[in-house]
Amino acid sequence: MAAAAAGPERTGPGAIALLGPAPGAPSCPHGPALLFVKTSQGKEEGRRFYACSACRDRKDCNFFQWEDEKVSETRLAAREEYNRNHQPSFTHQQNVDRYKNFVLFPLSKRRFCQECQQLLLPAEWEEHSGHQFLCGITTAQLKSPSQLLYPLENKKTNAQYLFADRSCQFLLNLLIDLGFRRVLSVGTPRLHEMIQSKASQEEEFSVRSLLLDIDFRYSQFYTEDEFCHYNMFNHHFFGGEAAREICRKFLYEENGEKVIMVTDPPFGGLVEALASSFKKLMAMWKETEKEGHDNKEMPMFWIFPYFFESRILDFFPSFSMMDYQVDYDNRALYKHGKTGRRQSPVRIFTNLPPSMIVLPEEEGYRFCSVCQRYVSSGNQHCEICNSCTSKDGRRWKHCVLCKKCVKPSWFHCNSCNCCTLPKHSCEKTDIGCFLCGKAGHKRSACPSLS
Ligand code: SAH
Ligand code: ZN
Ligand code: ZN
Ligand code: ZN
Ligand code: ZN
8 A cells, every 4th residue: 555655654753652542533454543643853743643553563554544634435445345355264153163063073184274374174175285284183272272373473463472381370370269250361362271171171160261362363263252353452343243242241240250351462552552442341341230340440460561560550540560470481571580580571460459469489479568469589678668669570779869769780870860771871852762651761772671
């Protein structure tokens, strides 16, 4: 599309800010586009434009339109056709039928095409004859699709990082101990799959999960009551009203079955878009019950890096960050701590009382009776701040001039009048960092990246 080339780059000079979902926004194959504004330095008002909500890489979806742009009938028609052509080749319903069919075949006839990421029925083998495939797909493999499918690691768009087994198990046990019986799994296919497979194997296991994810490949393995094709950046249900209704029903706490939402979104600057969608899911939960929910919020675990803490709290003041380090199978983001143990920057943010979140003592977490929460072993209680101040698990030090605790590697710079990295240029940028939102540096110099 030529129009895309005319659009601004998302990095580079000037800043791009998200204004959010807008009524009447045009759609791309990923649902309604989001409204952004590009401001250039020196100019007060920026020009607004729509861009794809899900893909921050132009290569994945190049949808672009200035807000004030007149779009011709021809272009509108072309866009509609383009959106239609970019729908998956099978519907969810068709995939459910295919699955039922697939499991009727003996192992020798069960193939999975690795190139198309698709279960193959014998009649389809021919079409995929040049493709790499796996044979003898077992029931166990069908129950853990996250292992069968290759993770979409495209950083900017899907960023599929799967929980390490230990972390996934920890999350599930935590949810069960907290008394939850229903889990709305938003972008957490591995947690969903752990719940589903336990439910099918253990009779007393009574937890249920509904997966909401943009990765349509999962529709091959789950029914419409178990998976909704969903975009968490614009709260779009691809299955329309029927899918929305399934989600609504799931959130209705029948027989007192308590619901919690667990989400592990891709990171990238769109915290406000995520927050807006999560608020809509919370509202959906609230509307399901006439009484009882009065002033309560749907319980939630938002799994995200610690350096987004202030951004998340801006949108959800009732949340707090837990010290637990969420581990992944395929994540290259780890630092190597002193102990040689991988240090994940990813944490759990929750609106449940922190004292209820019991972290494993065998992994070094301990309870701080003053803070009334579990903290990591390196997180020392600072008498001056009167709290356990470390965010990254290392021991932080108190700066009397800044009147707060700072990272061990920082020092107080008198010309900047604050604590910062020893290597920095003593000048400030007034626009906040695109990544962490803090003033004082640009995205490229964000301390959260180091
Ligand atoms: N740790 C999780 C996976 C997190 S990776 C687990 O192991 O279960 C991020 C997940 O969010 C992926 O499943 C990805 O498909 C999904 N995702 C990415 N963009 C999305 C979007 N716009 N809407 C909904 N889900 C999305
Ligand atoms: Zn194929
Ligand atoms: Zn403390
Ligand atoms: Zn302190
Ligand atoms: Zn200082």
